[in-house]
Amino acid sequence: MPESSERGALTEAVFYILLSLYTPMHGYGIMQNVKQMSQDRVDLGAGTLYGAINTLLHKGWIEPAATSGSSRKKEYRITRLGKSTVLEELERLKELLANGEKIVGEDPK
Amino acid sequence: MKRVIYRAFWDYEKEEKWLNTMAEKGWGLVRYTWCRYVFEESAKGEYIYRIELLKKRPSHPESKDYLHFLEEAGITCITTYISWVYLRKKASEGGFNLYSDAESRMEHYKRVNRIWIIFGFIEGLIGLANILLGIMNGQADYQSRLLNVGSGLAALVIAVCFAKFSLSLFRKINRLKSERMIRE
Known part of the structure; x- marks a missing residue:
């Protein structure tokens, strides 16, 4: 089935997972990284993360990375397709931010 | 210890x-x-x-x-x-939650709910079959017919319990669904 041209917003979890994987990382690393990036606000559940990783692998937005040396843990990294999705999402977020700031900024309260 | x-x-x-x-x-x-x-x-x-x-x-x-x-x-x-x-x-x-969004939480509730629905359905069928057997089987003696109806009713009570658990899960799922309409 062809994907519709109208794309919805990425979930917060997916957006942060994709950002994390600009550097190859294993599951637990992603959880810690997302927590750190969001200053403890986003605490990914392991079950939620596992489901998201499998969906993203299936979509080809991320791929398994060659595991580094001694570590037996599975690592992942973002693909080109994943990166272009992140760029699109950034454009969308910029639009939201610009419109939000414009209208809220003009509001006299 | x-x-x-x-x-x-x-x-x-x-x-x-x-x-x-x-x-x-x-x-x-x-x-x-x-x-x-x-x-x-x-x-x-x-x-x-x-x-x-x-x-x-x-x-x-x-x-x-x-x-x-x-x-x-x-x-x-x-x-x-x-x-x-x-x-x-x-x-x-640190904290330990398996699910951090409504979507995955809902999916798990649905998985659990499937069990209640299946068991409830089976119990309900067993109950009805026993009651019908007890009522219709005119050749059997009174005691065994009573036993059929009795065990049938017991199975029905269990089925109703399962339906109750299922209903409370449905409510949880629906609450998450309506929450998801406005936020992730």
Whole structure:
């Protein structure tokens, strides 16, 4: 089935997972990284993360990375397709931010 | 020191709460078999427990892959029962929630609900069949017909209980659904 041209917003979890994987990382690393990036606000559940990783692998937005040396843990990294999705999402977020700031900024309260 | 407690739970979230209360008191679950909980003494509040229903049996490769993934995140599967897994994590390593968004939480509720629906349906059928048999079977003696109707009614009561659990899960799922309309 062809994907519709109208794309919805990425979930917060997916957006942060994709950002994390600009550097190859294993599951637990992603959880810690997302927590750190969001200053403890986003605490990914392991079950939620596992489901998201499998969906993203299936979509080809991320791929398994060659595991580094001694570590037996599975690592992942973002693909080109994943990166272009992140760029699109950034454009969308910029639009939201610009419109939000414009209208809220003009509001006299 | 070990401690064995026999208890039955219908609601896995209440069960989870109870396990965590036990853990806070210094009793960590180490084994579960049908209504039988084995606890071992641990430091007070050392562990946080979560219960999850897997999509497939724990021995299935998909489940093994998932449990391995959890292991890497410091989450240990300490005992399994059919497709239920009892997981724990050291409280010192931070909070422990399996699901952090409405979508995945809903999916798990639906998985649990499927069991209640199937069991409820089977019990309901058994109940109705027994009652009908008791009423219609004119050749059987009075006593065995009464027995049929009686056991049929008992099965129906169980079916109604299952329907009740299922309904409360449906409510939880619907609440998450309406929440998801406005926020992730």
